[in-house]
Amino acid sequence: MAGIRVSMEVGSDGVAVITISNPPVNALHPMIIAGLKEKYTEAMNRDDVKAIVLTGDVGKFSGGFDINVLAEIHKTGDLSRLPDVSVELVVNIIEDAKKPSVAAIRGLALGGGLELAMGCHARISSPEAELGLPELTLGVIPGFGGTQRLPRLVGLSKAIEMMLLSKSIRAKEGKEYGLIDAIVPPEELIKISRLWALEIAERCKPWINSLCRTDRLGSLAEAHEILKVARQQAKRIAPNMPQHQVCLDAIQEGVVFGGYAGVLKEAKVFKELVLSSTSKGLVHVFFAQRATSKVPNVTDVGLRPRQIKRVAVIGVGLMGSGIATTLILNNISVILKEIDSKFLHKGLKMIEANLEGLMKKGSLTQDKMNKALSLLKGVLDYSEFKHVDMVIEAVIESVSLKQSIFADIEKLCPPTCILATNTSSIDLNIVGERTHSQDRILGAHFFSPAHLMPLLEIVRTEKTSPQVIFDLMTVGKTIKKVPVVVGNCTGFAVNRTFFPYNQAANMLVHLGVDLFRIDRVISNFGMPMGPFQLQDLGGYGLHFAVGEIYDSAFRGRMFRSDLVKLLVENGRNGKSNGKGFYIHEKGSKPKPDPSIQAIVEESRRRANVMPGGKPIIVSDQEILEMVFFPAVNEACRVMDERVVVRASDLDIASVLGMGFPRYRGGIVFWADTVGAGYIYSRLKKWAEIYGGFFRPSSYLEERANKGLPLSMHDMSPLEVSRSRM
Numbered sequence: 001m002a003g004i005r006v007s008m009e010v011g012s013d014g015v016a017v018i019t020i021s022n023p024p025v026n027a028l029h030p031m032i033i034a035g036l037k038e039k040y041t042e043a044m045n046r047d048d049v050k051a052i053v054l055t056g057d058v059g060k061f062s063g064g065f066d067i068n069v070l071a072e073i074h075k076t077g078d079l080s081r082l083p084d085v086s087v088e089l090v091v092n093i094i095e096d097a098k099k100p101s102v103a104a105i106r107g108l109a110l111g112g113g114l115e116l117a118m119g120c121h122a123r124i125s126s127p128e129a130e131l132g133l134p135e136l137t138l139g140v141i142p143g144f145g146g147t148q149r150l151p152r153l154v155g156l157s158k159a160i161e162m163m164l165l166s167k168s169i170r171a172k173e174g175k176e177y178g179l180i181d182a183i184v185p186p187e188e189l190i191k192i193s194r195l196w197a198l199e200i201a202e203r204c205k206p207w208i209n210s211l212c213r214t215d216r217l218g219s220l221a222e223a224h225e226i227l228k229v230a231r232q233q234a235k236r237i238a239p240n241m242p243q244h245q246v247c248l249d250a251i252q253e254g255v256v257f258g259g260y261a262g263v264l265k266e267a268k269v270f271k272e273l274v275l276s277s278t279s280k281g282l283v284h285v286f287f288a289q290r291a292t293s294k295v296p297n298v299t300d301v302g303l304r305p306r307q308i309k310r311v312a313v314i315g316v317g318l319m320g321s322g323i324a325t326t327l328i329l330n331n332i333s334v335i336l337k338e339i340d341s342k343f344l345h346k347g348l349k350m351i352e353a354n355l356e357g358l359m360k361k362g363s364l365t366q367d368k369m370n371k372a373l374s375l376l377k378g379v380l381d382y383s384e385f386k387h388v389d390m391v392i393e394a395v396i397e398s399v400s401l402k403q404s405i406f407a408d409i410e411k412l413c414p415p416t417c418i419l420a421t422n423t424s425s426i427d428l429n430i431v432g433e434r435t436h437s438q439d440r441i442l443g444a445h446f447f448s449p450a451h452l453m454p455l456l457e458i459v460r461t462e463k464t465s466p467q468v469i470f471d472l473m474t475v476g477k478t479i480k481k482v483p484v485v486v487g488n489c490t491g492f493a494v495n496r497t498f499f500p501y502n503q504a505a506n507m508l509v510h511l512g513v514d515l516f517r518i519d520r521v522i523s524n525f526g527m528p529m530g531p532f533q534l535q536d537l538g539g540y541g542l543h544f545a546v547g548e549i550y551d552s553a554f555r556g557r558m559f560r561s562d563l564v565k566l567l568v569e570n571g572r573n574g575k576s577n578g579k580g581f582y583i584h585e586k587g588s589k590p591k592p593d594p595s596i597q598a599i600v601e602e603s604r605r606r607a608n609v610m611p612g613g614k615p616i617i618v619s620d621q622e623i624l625e626m627v628f629f630p631a632v633n634e635a636c637r638v639m640d641e642r643v644v645v646r647a648s649d650l651d652i653a654s655v656l657g658m659g660f661p662r663y664r665g666g667i668v669f670w671a672d673t674v675g676a677g678y679i680y681s682r683l684k685k686w687a688e689i690y691g692g693f694f695r696p697s698s699y700l701e702e703r704a705n706k707g708l709p710l711s712m713h714d715m716s717p718l719e720v721s722r723s724r725m
């Protein structure tokens, strides 16, 4: 394959510089591994080579083993695609060689990249380099000896932290912990690495085989204690995933039986993990996330992003303040507009509280907080709007209010200004009905809390210009969100797909199932919390605001009850006043409130949907299916109507917007592992018993009948131009 190669240059000083080249990140494709074996063998056999410097092209060392190979193995199950690297290349050829190797690291050394570097006898790095073993995020473990060498270089605790949390570090920290031997300016990296390698060869600097070291491991008793605590932590942070415990098993093997035994164990369990459903889901998400940045007719037509330096945010409630926070944190000036000084003051306080929260967590310094606040200006009128590049409207979900705001800002902002709304559900054509600037209007749908949630759903209409979409995608990346471009419809992609999820949970309660049990089943599946706890968290305002909108858009697919209305009538507003389905006390986890039962009974009595008036009896698995399959059914409609460019966009939207478990690959990917046929048959049966809410969509029916997966093919540019996109 063109562009994939390993080259070697031997200098008059007797140093062979071996360079990995596979842009953009020098991923370790099997051809690179083969190339490394070949060049190393040549270097060992040449009398004019005394030492080796291993480095990477295009300003990077390596982003690790080629993840495309993992994806191929997931499709074929063929493990023979995995080359023997950990023993054959890293131990036998590099580490145990008669000539020393020095890794010259620039840019990044991640996963297999860092593992190759740790097999070398020293590591020299430029200051900006990022070093880490993020393999657990792909459902596998560090596989080229990483589980053995990292603890031996940086100590057990730090190594476990870096692996379990997939946390990378910069060169400076690497040096402090002993992973890096020296930090040098990029322009001197190769020169100093050559000298270092020669000095090792001449025994003027230590020749260290990290796999044989034990000095950083501590005593066996200490190691066992650290591993015990780590296992408990892994259980907490990754309850449904195997790779965290397996990684600790491999580390433990090496601590007890020596590094080489650990390498062998690591290689064996790596192969088992590659075939796990967790790895399949996580690798799918890795590529799906990167695919979202490719939007036909937008990112492939040679557009250049315009500079967005000043943004006006209208409405400083929960969403507006979160949006403003995320903008100022990323160096974008914000004009904050409210209708009176009381609201404005409250909004400014919320932004300060957001920033203080980040400071408490250690992710923001006082200096950065001050810098962010200096970019913020509160206003009560539109006079400053003539200088802004973009407006984001974030007022309450009122059609008439939004329409009048858009009519105003169209007149007051520069003619090129982007006009965005943060509506979570209202059709954008309705929002922009009273303007003549539909080409500049689009949705910037953030998820709450907007300064923390990673998804930015960008909603385009048939009239939104590609330049405007491209600009907002660029802003999205600047503010460190993952932008997913979707078409215009009620609820857009995320809320539309997931409205039946809440409806189904609500329906189950009215069929007689305990709501706390539903929440337990859903969180055991891997959602951050169940649907009722989530409703408490967000408050019930949105429920009332969008109920009517959804009712008219999705007639026949709604289950309405009085449950939330009764809660509010009984003085329960959710987390905001400490009482909802749960009791919320500061500093402790929400507790199920048994006294909710009387309200539930009253709502059940009014809804009167239990067959024969008796509660239904269902297993936990049925609860799971009855809550998620209606969402899958709606996802099918979303794909059928071409609201998303590709099925995997919906996977990313569900993972980043709803907290759908990443390791299950997203809602469509997960549904395909369950099977369209099965989902269709269940929905059909429930539709017969419980009514039209469960009726399977024609897309699902067709896929089930033809035995096809639900994930559709990507849309061609022509299809895009004819679709809602």
Ligand SMILES: C[C@H](O)CC(=O)SCCNC(=O)CCNC(=O)[C@H](O)C(C)(C)COP(=O)(O)OP(=O)(O)OC[C@H]1O[C@@H](n2cnc3c(N)ncnc32)[C@H](O)[C@@H]1OP(=O)(O)O
Pocket (backbone or CB within 6 Å): 024, 025, 027, 028, 063, 064, 065, 066, 067, 068, 108, 110, 111, 112, 113, 115, 134, 135, 138, 141, 142, 143, 144, 146, 287, 290, 291
């Ligand atoms: C046996 C071993 O222990 C197992 C392993 O090594 S598994 C691999 C471990 N490495 C990783 O997990 C790193 C994965 N990569 C990343 O985190 C990020 O891509 C990065 C930090 C390297 C670069 O980030 P960024 O600059 O934002 O660029 P990003 O868009 O993510 O990637 C650029 C391209 O490189 C590709 N890429 C990145 N890492 C890759 C890898 N390890 N294999 C294959 N492709 C890779 C991406 O898919 C993307 O391709 P595209 O342009 O066609 O979409």
